Structure formats: C-alpha cells, structure tokens
Amino acid sequence: MQETKSAYPLRDKASDRLYAYSGRPLKDISAEAIAAGELSAEDLRTQADALRQQAEIARDGGYPQLAANLMRAAELTDVPNEELLRIYDVLRPERASYEELQRLADYLEDRYDAGENAAFIREAADVYRDRNLLRR
Amino acid sequence: MNQKQRSKRFDLLSKRDINRETYVEPWPEAGLIVADSPYDPQPSLTLSAAGEVVEMDGVARADFDALDRFIVSRALDLAVVEEAMALPSENYARMLADINAPRAEIARLVAGCSPAKLTDIIRHLNVLEMMMGLSKMRIRRQPANQAHVTNWREHPALLAADAAEAALRGFAEVETTVRVARFAPFNALAILVGTQTGRGGVLTQCSVEEALGLRLAMKGLTSYAETLSVYGTEMTFADGDDTPWSKAFLASAYASRGVKIRFTSGTGSEALMGRAEQKSMLYLEARCLLVVKGAGSQGVQNGSISCIALPEALPGGVRAVLAENLLAAMLGLEVAAGNDALASHSDIRKTAKLMLQFIPGADFIFSGYSAIPKRDNLFGGGNFDAEDFDDYNVLQRDMQIDGGVQPISEDEALNIRRKAARAIQAVYRQLDLPAITDEEVDAATVAHSSDDMPARDIVPDLEAADAFMAGERDFVAVIRALQEGGFGDVADNILEMGRQRIAADYLQPAAIFDADFKVRSAINDPNDYAGPGSGYRPAGPRWAAMQNIPQAKSPEGFIERHTGPPLSRLVEIGPASKGGRNEVALALGPAFGKALTSTIGGLSHEDVLEAILTGIAGEGMIARILRVYHSSDCAAIGYVGARLSGSGIGIGLQSRGTAVIHQKDLAPLNNLELFPQSPSLTLSTYEAIGRNAARYALGLATVPVAVKIDNGARLRLIVQTALLHRRETDEVDPDKPPQELRFDWEPA
Structure with a gap:
C-alpha cells in the first residue's frame, strides 16, 4: 500500500498499526509497562515499516530526496549501533579502498537486504576513486 | 588638513559599538566576497541524449568534483532541468516577489536549477523582495x-x-x-x-x-541533530573529514533510529577555512544546499551560523545571509x-x-x-x-x-x-x-x-x-x-x-x-x-x-493613582465675573481637585495651588481662582482666566499639571509662557509661574521660568497623559460658565 499525505500523522491516524522495533504494539507501550520493568530500549525504537510509510508520505508531499533517505534509513534499522558508526567512518575521506567499499556494499545487500544503501555506497566508491578520496 | 585637529563628533562616533566591528573591502581571490564573484560560473546545464548531465555551470562531466557528482546524481530533478535552466533568472526573481505566482510552481522549477542558476536568481532581488519570497517559500506555515x-x-x-x-x-x-x-x-x-x-x-x-x-x-x-556540516568545495569538505556520501549516510543512520536531522551550512565557512576557490560565498552556499537536498536532509541551518561576522564584514553581507535562507526554502528545505x-x-x-x-x-x-x-x-x-x-x-x-x-x-x-x-x-x-x-x-x-x-x-x-x-x-x-x-x-x-x-x-x-x-x-x-489575507x-x-x-497594565490603573477625596479647602461659590486690576486669575481645569487630585508628576493639587498662590502673593498681587467647565484644553482654560482677570493676566492649569500664562490681548492659542512638560514641573516651578504671572500683571521685566528639558518624559508618560486628559475631558460641561472658587489658604 502506498501511503499518502492524508495518512499523516501516523501517530494519530494509524496508531493501531504501529509497533516498536521489538514488535510490541504501540498501544502496549504504556507508563504501566515501564513501571513494571517490562520495556527496554527496543520498545521505544522505530522500525522499517514506519520509515517506509513516512518515505511514501514524503514522496507524496513532494520531497523525493527525503523519501529516498527514509528508504535507506528503513534498511538500516536492523544494523546494530556500532556497525552503523563503523560504516559511517569507512565512508569518510581516505578511509577505505575501492574494493573495501565494494565489499561493504555487497555485505549490506547480503546481510541486511539493504539494496538502496549498497547502490549508494557503490556510487560513492566510483566518485572516491575518480576524486582521490580513497585510502592512499 | 591639520592632522592635530580631531572632531569631537568623529571622536565620539569612533567609540560607538558599531565601530568595534571589522569592515573589509571585497577580495574575490580569497573568497572574501558575498555574492557575484567575477570567478563565479555562468549558469548552464547540458543533458546527453541519454538524459545524463554532461556539463553543469561550465564544467564538463569529466571534470566534476565530488559535489558536482553528488548534485547531478541526487539533488537535481532531471525531468525539469531543461525547462528550469531555460527560464530567465529574472523571471524566477519576479515570481518570488509576486503574490500571484504559486509557491508550488516555483518549487517545481527550482528543483531543476544548477548552483550558478540559483545564485543568478538572487542577483535580481533586493532584501524586501527576498523577504516576500521567504514568506511565501518557507515550508511550514x-x-x-x-x-x-x-x-x-x-x-x-x-x-x-x-x-x-x-x-x-x-x-x-x-x-x-x-x-x-x-x-x-x-x-x-x-x-x-x-x-x-x-x-x-x-x-x-x-x-x-x-x-x-x-x-x-x-x-x-x-531527538534531533543538526551538527551535520557541509561545505561548498571539495577540499573544505575533506578538511571537515567528510564527503557528501558520508554525511548522507549519517543522516540515514539517524533516521533509522527515529531521530530528526538537519544539516548545517552557511556562507563564509569555505573562506574561513581558506578553500573558497575564488568563488562567492553565496555560490558556494548554493552548492551546499543542493548537497543537503541530495542527501535527503529535511532541512538545514544556514544564515552563516558561526561565520556570521565574516559576511557582515563585507558589503551586502546581511543581504547575502537572507539570500541563503531564501535559497534553502526555495529548495523545499526546512530553514533554521x-x-x-x-x-x-x-x-x-x-x-x-x-x-x-x-x-x-x-x-x-x-x-x-x-x-x-x-x-x-x-x-x-x-x-x-x-x-x-x-x-x-x-x-x-x-x-x-x-x-x-x-x-x-x-x-x-x-x-x-x-x-x-x-x-x-x-x-x-x-x-x-x-x-x-x-x-x-x-x-x-x-x-x-x-x-x-x-x-x-x-x-x-x-x-x-x-x-x-x-x-x-x-x-x-x-x-x-x-x-x-x-x-x-x-x-x-x-x-x-x-x-x-x-x-x-x-x-x-x-x-x-x-x-x-x-x-x-x-x-x-x-x-x-499567497498574499494579503492568506498564510x-x-x-x-x-x-x-x-x-x-507582564509589564502591560490596565489603563484604568493609571488613573486611580491620581484620584482621591475632593479638596475640601476648594469650594465653588458661584459664577465668575471680571475682577480688579491687582489680581491674577488662576483658571483650573474641570477635574482639578475633584475627579483628579494630583498631577502627572505626582504633586498633590493642594500643594500646586499653594505654590502658585505663594508666587503671586510674593509679588504683592492677589490670586483669584476660577474653574473652567466648557473646555479641558490648556490654552482655552488659560485664555478664560486672562479674559476674566482684572489685570488681563491669567494662568491656566490642567489637572495633569500642564500650565500656561496667558494675556487677554493675545490670540487664544498664543501665550506668554507655556509649560507643556508637566511631569518635569516641581513645586518651585509652580511658584515661579505664579511669580512671573504677577510680574507680567505689574508690567515688570520678567525672565521666563527655566524648565528642565526631559526628552524622555513624553515617551514614559504619554499613556498617562492621554488618560488623565480623557478623565478631565469627561468633566467638561459645554453649557456651564466659569465658576469662582475659594481656596482656604493664607500666605505664609
């Protein structure tokens, strides 16, 4: 289903469909649950479906680049925190070889089904090669 | 010129806050120019038959730097670039300032503009037109x-x-x-x-x-982050230890955790880092903004940010800062x-x-x-x-x-x-x-x-x-x-x-x-x-x-402080007639000592009467007190006093304390002395007013009363002035003739 602007905000209009990264439905994320010690960080973390819906809303609203970013973000929801920080560092200037970037793209695609991010990193690798931004 | 001479005025000006700033002449080679560097490229964009950008702003694809590559790949709407680049920059400028040009149409076309094209549009706009543009293009209502x-x-x-x-x-x-x-x-x-x-x-x-x-x-x-800095040249970007791709990835990483992000750019950063490549600050900012948009950031903080003093040192700097805000809004970015x-x-x-x-x-x-x-x-x-x-x-x-x-x-x-x-x-x-x-x-x-x-x-x-x-x-x-x-x-x-x-x-x-x-x-x-009445x-x-x-007060409260029990020593005894030659008539406003009992300066009406009477008595004259009912105007009150005074000299006194010395042969709005700055009047001033009035009546040479000039009084007290005057005017009875009063007082 393609979301449109009329579905926004999801918090008000689709809260019965929303769930946390842990899988817990939004309606079960309550003060009582916190007080009972039932919730962890994963219960207050977003997940890919919500980000994809937001991407569709952004596209419908005339913000295609933001939509593309949110689609990449949706792919990254399963990537652990430390790994995200490591990938960011590898993309900084002169950190990686062309082959290492290609391998990173392959890994994201294979491990997390992150095709958009993989294409993004392959594009970076080509530019880094042409513009002397690879590790020397 | 005599080198030793120093203008006291220029000396004072040199110490003003504005002269603690640094001002510098433009130097394009160092990037010290806010807009329109002679080295800025002319807008251009060429698509190949396959629909690929093969040239932008005078640079062939083979020579594109990392930013150009990012912009053509991710920021530009290639479906509109040809239409967008063909439309004259002046047309964009006119659309931005024209309430009849729809916001959405401008945004559609701007999506296909190269950095040099964006910069060229600004060339046609003054700050007022840019403000109109910002008010229309800002994305949140x-x-x-x-x-x-x-x-x-x-x-x-x-x-x-x-x-x-x-x-x-x-x-x-x-x-x-x-x-x-x-x-x-x-x-x-x-x-x-x-x-x-x-x-x-x-x-x-x-x-x-x-x-x-x-x-x-x-x-x-x-819950949000805006530290994602971008720069308008490849070298500055590298000095910041990032590339457009690393920054865009970071943006996605934040979003993957449900965190709002905005990028940071702003004029002057490249010049400050010595990597402006002779380009104007605004042109480099246009490149930044397209990188921001291409990265999928929902917004940007720009407006020079921490570099603000640099554009402000240059001519047109503040205009350029508004221009960068406007460009961001035109590109559909949230602007901080x-x-x-x-x-x-x-x-x-x-x-x-x-x-x-x-x-x-x-x-x-x-x-x-x-x-x-x-x-x-x-x-x-x-x-x-x-x-x-x-x-x-x-x-x-x-x-x-x-x-x-x-x-x-x-x-x-x-x-x-x-x-x-x-x-x-x-x-x-x-x-x-x-x-x-x-x-x-x-x-x-x-x-x-x-x-x-x-x-x-x-x-x-x-x-x-x-x-x-x-x-x-x-x-x-x-x-x-x-x-x-x-x-x-x-x-x-x-x-x-x-x-x-x-x-x-x-x-x-x-x-x-x-x-x-x-x-x-x-x-x-x-x-x-979309113009007046909208937005x-x-x-x-x-x-x-x-x-x-919290500082705003109820207007009624201003009056209350000037009211009290009517003066028991001031008694109305009947219609006023003309008196003898050895008198000065003191004509009071309709509310004096009754509805109002103190002046705007806080002097009690009793004390003011005593002071004026003391002054008149000091010159050996008699004071006769009248109340005017048909007007609350100071000149009119004083003029009545002068006409009913046996000596032809009258003092007019409004409840708020404004006073005039009038003479019967003068035009109503003329006077001998006028004391409009009632808040500055003291009891000794009122005594001097009484004394001078008596001296005019005696035909003596008289030095006008010196009054302290307080240019802030009107600013501080104009509301009280208006309200006290209104209260006095409430007491006006147009049909009632002037009345004679007795004030229970003996000279000391």
Missing part, C-alpha cells in the same frame, strides 16, 4: 524558534531549569553543547528532563562530534535561519539584521536563541540572549509577528524551574548519580547564570558520565527514575517522545510538536501564503498570549 541552553559550570540543575523555562517560553527545539566533551550524556539528559518538564514535545539535541552525537540519539537522550552566533556589538545592527528573518518568518527564526546569559553560552555567545527576552516579546507585540515565543510571568518561571531542578535531582538520585542537593535546586530555581550556582565536584560527575555512556542505561531508565521519583507527568512526556520516535512523523520536513504535543510539519501544516498570522489565543506581557 507557522514559524517557530529554537533555543540554546548551556552554562559554563555545566550544572545539571541549572541546565534543567533553563531548559524548562525555554520550553515554557515556547521554544520548539532546545540545543545544548559541552565545554568538556565527557559531559555530553549528562547535559543531554538535563535538557531532556528540563524541556519535558516545561512542555512535552520540545525537541532536544546536544551538539557534539558526529559519532558521539549519534550515540546520544541512540540512547534516546536527544541563523541569528544564533554573536553577529554585532551594536544593538541597532543586530536587531536590524534579525528583521530580515523575523518579519517574513522562518521555520526556525533562530537556529539558537541564547536562552541564557551571554557568559554562559558555550556556542560562543548568542546574538540575542536571556537579557533580551523582554525586548523580543515586545517586538512580537509591536508588529503582531509570531517570533515563536511568548511572555511568561515571574511566578510561572520560578515554578517551572523548581520543578525541573527537582526532576533532574530525582533522576540523579534514582540512577545513583552524584547527588544534586536541595541547595542546588534552590539556587537553580532563582538563578540567572552559572555565577548564581554552587560549584559541583566535577571529578565524580565526569566519572559517572563516562560510566553512563559506556553502560546500557538509556531513556527507558530515565522514564522509570522519573516515575519512581514522583514526576509521572514528566515521565509521560518522555515516554510520548519515545512513541513519537516509533511513529517517526517528526522526520517529515520542518516538523515540530505544538502546545498539544501534536506534530506540525510541512506535510500537515504546509505554508499557504499564517497570529490571531485569537495565540495573539492574546503574545500581547500578554
């Missing part, structure tokens, strides 16, 4: 504001109290930073707890190094419009500059209003500080312009500050962090600055911060701590921030949460300005809240 909250002690209770006050004042985002980087988690925690005490839904961030910032966000301690870093020593100059964003409105008029004293500002000093709160509120009230904040009362401030300080105290206690004492809570409640706070032992604080950062505890633990500490409502607000993270609605362009904790973004609150303008409860400054 209702403007908002962001606050900076820091203090040099990095005191958690003071941070929480100041954040709570900022939230209550209406700031939609609060940003903090660190003096000591290791304090980052605790500073972020303090403003999280503080803001959510003041108002649920205020977004918070802690400006630190990128990786640390992402960690804070992952812990739920911050600068006005944050100290831009001028001169209050006139800093305020004039602010108007360029304040009047048209921006998604965030400030990308950090310093809601703390300048000395506590760890961002390098704010352009507007806590000391300017009242000034800013009055500007909103003056112009009926929503600057994103509202006035609060002292009691409201004290209450919310105490609650926030107690809430962070409870969190520290429940999480077993170094204790915040009741004494510290008390100090933070009433504090203006770090100077008002007791020192904390920093070593255990830093050790606890390190342990917190390294450990597993995050905002879930904070919510529990607040619940257990008796701050269930604050806990609920942070919990709702967590739910909002899951929904991710606030990742949409220009998103904030309103007073009801409802998201408001360019998706559900898009700017619909956002403050009305109803919002406008009422903006007007309600």
